[in-house]
Amino acid sequence: MARATNIIVVPGKRPGKRLMRSRVFGAGIGQSKKETNVELNLVSMIDVFVLLVIFLIQQFSADGDLLFMTDRIKMPEAANYEQLQRAPVVQISMDDIALEGMLVATTSEIDAQELWNIPKLEEILRDQKKAFETLNAAREEFKGDINIQADINVPFKVLKKVMYSANQAGYFNINFAVIGGGGGSEASNEAEG
């Protein structure tokens, strides 16, 4: 029976039986079968998991949901900023202008036009203001807040038209959405280069 178990052998060079029994030459040949199954230390693993969960919960922030993050809009950095609050978001990328994710106009079109306002944007903002005032007439006063999430390379010519339209629609408090942290000087040099 013992022979039957040894029918299948691992191919490769192996010394003779006598040499394997030798203390000098057979030291690392016959007895090299290390234990491959390692017992996982559950206590340490659970400790690590719990710490990870606590860290991630601390990092959790709902502010990201207030803006529609997209790779087409690279936001500027600022050091002196306040916490972002819920307000209509106007996104200005190098390609288009959108309000709450809804396309309003193309940036090139707005850049080229002589008019100061963006009629569609103004109209939607007016509707939103009216809806807010109707729904919250007794509870809350309309503050006229609006968030502008623009790409760092958008020219002021486009931005001022968006601001003017917001102004015309009754949104006077304009908030530039920024990424908190640096002073912006590095980003500034990067864009110029």
Place this chain on the structure above:
Amino acid sequence: MALNRGAKKKVDVNIELVPFIDMLAMMITFLMMTAVWTELGRIQVSQAPTGPSESSTPPKPTLQLNLTVTERSYLLQVGGEMKEIPKAADGSFDTAKLVEELKAVKKDYPDHRSITIAAEDGILYQHLVLTVDKCIEAGLPDVSVTAALG
């Protein structure tokens, strides 16, 4: 059929480790997926209404403090005096000098909090934000951006 009234209940409870580890793993996955690594904020700027509005009239400023961002320099108007802060040698706006000038103004008028910023059409959004950021840093938090220039 003998009633086992005297039997003591076991008070030790074994926590099922496998569901616990599963739950932790799922929580980690969920939190990693929804994690926001960038801190978002806002810089509030006001804009003077261009048309007639129902809102009350803004308070009259004690000092006329205007800053114009042009392609070549900053133009700082303090009352009737105009100062030009040209770009630095590397082509970037000299924000350090701007902050210095604004702090000097703030020293003379400690109660003054407002500044009006105007920019040329070609000025990039990031430069505008940088300028607003520096004005706030210098102690002028009530920043108005006007589109009057250009």
